[in-house]
Amino acid sequence: MKEVLLQDDAIISPLGFSTQENIEAVKAGRSGLLFHNNRRFSLGGFYAGIIDPELLATEFLKIGNPTKYTKLEQMMLLSIYKVLTSNSKIDLSTTGLIISTTKGNIDLLKGGHSFSEDRFTLNSLAKVIQEFFPFKSQPILISNACISGGLALIMAKRFIQAGKFNSAIVVAGDLISDFVISGFQSFQALSKAPCKPFSKNRDGISLGEAAAAVYVSTEIDSKNNISIIGDSTSNDANHISGPSRNGDGLFLSIQNSLKEASISAKNIDHISSHGTATIFNDEMEAIAFNRSGLKNAAVNSYKGLYGHTLGASALLETIITKHSLLNNELYKSHNFDDLGVSVPLKIIQKTEKREMTYALKTASGFGGSNMALVLKKIENV
Amino acid sequence: MSDLRTELKKSIIEQLNLEELSIEEIDNDDSLFGDGLGLDSIDALELIVLLEKDYGIKLTDPYQGKEIFISINKMAEYIETHRTK
Amino acid sequence: MSKDPYFISQYVGIKNTKILKNAKLIFSTQQDSEVLPFLKEVYKKVGLNYPKYHKMDPLCKLGILATSVLLKDSDFSNETALVFSNASSSLNTDLRHQQSIENIVSPAIFVYTLPNIVLGEVSIKFGLQSENAFFIEEDFNPKLIYEYTELLLNSKKAPSVVCGWIELKNAEYDVFLCFISKQGEIPFTTENLKKLYLFENE
Structure with a gap:
């Protein structure tokens, strides 16, 4: 492929x-x-x-x-x-x-x-x-x-x-x-x-x-070397505006994208989440990440910096995630204080250097839609 | 007093497009959400709109609705004490 | 990679007070060509028995109606993907929301101001936790629908797909949806999609 x-x-x-x-x-x-x-x-x-x-x-x-x-x-x-x-x-x-x-x-x-x-x-x-x-x-x-x-x-x-x-x-x-x-x-x-x-x-x-x-x-470029190695969308089939309580659709998207990428959840260094800051969305995401075995990946949301830019958000945030991988920098999740979801998550509290290879970008939206994509940094180009 | 309850049932059926339900089928103590009428989160938001439109009651905290939209009786009690029109 | 043959297993058209399945007329009314009375009448006649239907906007009602007719006796699964398209997005409901902006806005209207809500409603009705996409095109574009559906099937992202066109503008509706799977007789090709769509429009 x-x-x-x-x-x-x-x-x-x-x-x-x-x-x-x-x-x-x-x-x-x-x-x-x-x-x-x-x-x-x-x-x-x-x-x-x-x-x-x-x-x-x-x-x-x-x-x-x-x-x-x-x-x-x-x-x-x-x-x-x-x-x-x-x-x-x-x-x-x-x-x-x-x-x-x-x-x-x-x-x-x-x-x-x-x-x-x-x-x-x-x-x-x-x-x-x-x-x-x-x-x-x-x-x-x-x-x-x-x-x-x-x-x-x-x-x-x-x-x-x-x-x-x-x-x-x-x-x-x-x-x-x-x-x-x-x-x-x-x-x-x-x-x-x-x-x-x-x-x-x-x-x-x-x-x-x-x-x-x-x-x-498909051109290999010496300065840009981030590859999309897995991707999926899944519908919650649950409600047209409320996120699924058990994170079904997002969980499935993550499973499918990891499967296509041929890597396991523990390889994911970083998750750039949707993180809209509604009570139900963030809780749903936290549950989906936990169900996927991703509770140790470093998570952030860029919504505290940009707000929810709707149809632009998932592309904008993927671009920043790409640079985060290339720069080996984890960017702080802005406006975060105390964890307010029912399951453990590693929210990035301080911008810091970290060697990284794999990142996961997720997004969810009205109509029960969810998507996940796996980014990989290709070394030795 | 029962007039308000009938009026509420009528406008709930209308506003929430519960076309296959009639006023007689809704009991004053039936729960509106869950096993009762089976309303959902969008319906809850529509009920907030209904309170404002018909009775001049403004709910600013979405969680307030949880204590009001329990049954027709509870809703009617709340409206009787808080209505401005 | 070897490619399995796929077929247009079933197809449905809704236009101008008529519903056709596999080119056979299954419902028509002389009453009224307007979309709202049509949607109301057809609900009873088709025997949908799905009270949530009444809460939906007309675009979603069309989608539920079309998929209910299409998927009846079809071998779909919870992985059956949805690839829909139209020209006017959610214009019908956008206009209703726009009219209310200066007064009291209805959340039950606003939630339908996105074209892909119909994908959500269909997914809920049939329990599809699958790949979803909504394309906007000026006219039905069989080539694009074929190409995207084919790549979903060939890359094993979906075992079968419901794809097609679902347009609603100024109370005029034009729906053409196909169920694509390994069963059937009409080969799944751009030309056949085009031919069947044009037939519905004769």
Whole structure:
């Protein structure tokens, strides 16, 4: 089976407009979650990771006219552009394009904007992205709730191994919109303070927005040598919004991905978890990790730094995990205090150096969806 | 007093789309969750919306619902003392 | 790697007040072409007996309806994967949620503002703890659906797959789902997917 490698990447987030800036912020424990005024909230506002639209437009001006593109398009286009400029070998006539988002430009649905009426559709978003560069092949577009970005990466790997294309750009992005805020508010799922994954006094999620892109191919590169060696998605078949109490779907995803990777749970050095900081999600994950024999792996969640970036989260967090493996650094799980799940977990409490080979990335989302992928650092390249 | 209970049953059936259930089939002491009506976590959130819409009661702590949404009787008792409309 | 032959074992189409299974009409109504009355009437006629159906949004109702007809007498297992696609995502419910944003938002509506919720509902109904994917395409794209389904089967990530198209826009619905397994007579190919979909649309 062909080895599929994570190559160049880019992250556009409140913590910076490049992977490097983002990794520096993660290392320094600098969170993008700030208080934003919003009349929907009895406290006068909420904590979220929101990208400053003016800073974004200024950055976007280097590659295009920001008035012609929505905020999300600017974020996603910039992330791809940065990947393309960092690798001159990428051939747009043969490289596949896989796009993922939950709600895309849904903020345009209410009208009152200068874009065309159907610009809110996911197909329009895909078209804008394809035509900007332009990519020759038809983009593949997926929308699978909060595992979208991870599933897009899994698809890139599977399509490459099946011979559909030899390389692909995978991009994921989502915005914080009134649409999404009002919904999560009705779910009483939003935290009053910046979210605290796996902590005793956690009380819900913080929302975030981001775009991330990565180039995936079979070429062995001397500086990037992280391979996707196992992947799986599984449905809980339990409830459309509540996580499974026994972590069934996530457990199955982890089992399947370890099996494909031909390694056992004890080989996993590090888990980059979903860790949304809702009571039920974190508990479910802790149970699934324990059932999988992973209670000794070093676990973190990046939600305390970024918030929940929805469809972008699993891709963004996989990219950071890739750099964590390459740098041999475990990054602290931000906002963690006392363990607040019913089974033991080794939460990373301090950023530290650690020799690592294997990492597991997991994500779960509405619709009962779960995904797991195993990353391996290839030595001696 | 029983009017409020009938009204509640009616709006619960309507709001939660329990189409195959009739008012007569719900007992005032039936448990709403679990083995009773078998409501789930989304239904619980919808009941919070119902309290706000119909009776002007705002629950800010999602766990408060657990003590109120036990049965039609418990819900009615809570509404009688807390309603603002 | 040797490839096992797979077949389109069963297929179902729902469009324009009609339900067809394996090209045979199994339900039709002259009453109303609107999606909501259709979904209500067909529930009784098909004998679903699944009270949760009434809580779902129309897209999920279509999915439950189609898979219930499709998987009846089918040899599916809890590993049967779901590969669905459409053009409008969850637009029908997105619009309902959007209209409520300035007033009181309903969590029971918001939860359906994602296209893959139908995968969750179908998984719950049939106990499928399997691979899930939801693609967005401008039109039914038999090539993509074939390629992804085929790789799931060939890589042994699923022993059988329910795949196809489930579109709902402006109360117009168009569902075409296939059960792909080792049993059957119609070879599983892009061309056959395309042919059967076009037949449903004649």
